Amino acid sequence: MRFSDQVVVISGATSGIGLSLARAFTREGAKVVALGRNQDRLAQVGREVDLAMTCDVTSDKQVExxxxxxxARYGRIDVLVNNAGxxxxxxxxxTSMGQLEQVMAVNLVGMARLxxxxxxxLIESRGRxxxxxxxxxxxGYARHTAYCASKHAMIGWSxxxxxxxxxxxxVVVVCPPAVDTTFFENAGYTTFEEDHPGLQLWTADQVAEETLDATHRREARRILGLRAKALYAASLVPGPLDALRRATGKVKKRG
Ligand SMILES: NC(=O)c1ccc[n+]([C@@H]2O[C@H](COP(=O)([O-])OP(=O)(O)OC[C@H]3O[C@@H](n4cnc5c(N)ncnc54)[C@H](OP(=O)(O)O)[C@@H]3O)[C@@H](O)[C@H]2O)c1
Structure with missing residues (x-):
């Protein structure tokens, strides 16, 4: 039991990765406080964890x-997992400026607020x-300006x-690649699988397992998968990569 009796608060624990995290921490002996907005799904997760509470991370009052x-209930928090996104x-x-602000309001400001x-x-408990x-x-990824900005900001803040x-x-930063959840459908898009046939997706349970391991080891950053690690390494030398893109890109300069 890697998290026996530890108090673990998880935002966005009503579905996908957050729900898998709530179950995995519970299996490892933690007292899990699951946060989310959707009342039906909160009631369901509430049957599996210690405590489930409404919390929209964009609300000062609800976060407080x-x-x-x-x-008040446990006397401390040992682990806070910022998963809502x-x-x-x-x-x-x-992409309108309003949409950009909405994404930042949840993925950056909401995370910082919580x-x-x-x-x-967390300071008192020497937590994580x-x-x-x-x-x-x-x-960067195509058609990702707002999302990439919010996640870059999250990492910079962290x-x-x-x-x-x-x-x-x-502070443990976990970087998953594409995961098989309803994340893309929730945002109003086709599934990642439809758009990228043949690409192997991670499951939410795999992401949860890696996250628990990184949390247990108090690891600064865990990038999930070899492909993601290679892409990250390549992004550290943007100059040569940009040249490669120019040489092989779809748009070519005329004679
Ligand atoms: N799926 C992927 O490919 C992928 C890859 C890398 C990273 N991630 C990240 O993993 C995290 C979880 O995503 P997921 O794939 O599990 O998608 P998901 O199933 O859509 O989960 C998102 C969660 O965030 C919560 N949420 C959204 N807005 C919120 C708000 N204003 N306040 C509080 N909670 C809010 C939702 O709960 P309620 O609806 O109940 O509020 C939901 O539980 C996100 O931060 C996402 O950026 C996902």
Whole structure:
């Protein structure tokens, strides 16, 4: 039991990766506080974990109430998992500033709001902040400007947080590649499988298992899969890659 009696708060625990995380931490002996907005799914997850609470991460009040309730009930928080997130996958010219702000409001500001609220308790318990970021937080993808920006910002925020809380709280950043959840459908798109036939997707349970391992080891960053690791390594040398793209890209300069 790697998390016996530890208090683990998970945002966006009503579906996909968050739900798998809630189940995996529970199996490992943790007292899981599952947060989310969808009341039906919250009631379902509430039957499997210690406590399920409404929490929209864009609401100051709901975040305060949820964190206060967790601390009042257990006396501390040992692990905060920032998993709540939304997607937006539009061409840059089709992305309104309002849409960009909405994605940042959840994936960056909501994550920061929840973390700041939990931080005093995490500092006391010498706890861990676990960030479900994305490979999209490490390099750019087509039709991903808002989403990539939000996940890059999440990682940048986390790296700076690690400096601020060094010696008191460990910050674990997890970067999954495409995962088989309803994430893309929820955002109003076709599934990732339909758009990328043949690409092997990760399951939410696999992501949860890797996340628990990285959390247990207090690892700074866990990039999931060889392909994602190779793409990340390649993005560290953008110059040569850009030249390669220019040479092989669809658009060619005339004579
Ligand atoms: N699926 C992928 O390919 C993939 C890859 C890399 C990283 N990720 C990241 O993994 C995380 C989970 O995604 P998923 O694939 O499991 O998708 P998902 O099934 O759509 O889960 C997203 C979760 O976020 C919650 N959420 C959304 N907006 C919220 C808000 N304002 N306040 C609180 N909770 C909110 C949703 O809960 P409610 O609806 O109940 O609020 C839901 O539980 C996201 O951060 C995503 O960016 C996903």
């Amino acid at each position: 109430v949820a964190i206060d309730a967790a601390v 939304v997607g937006l996958f539009e061409d840059v010219l089709d 973390t700041q609220a939990a931080l005093p308790s 902040v676990v960030q479900i970021a994305s490979v999209a937080g490490q390099r 790296e700076a947080l690690r400096c601020d809380v060094a010696g008191a709280v460990d």
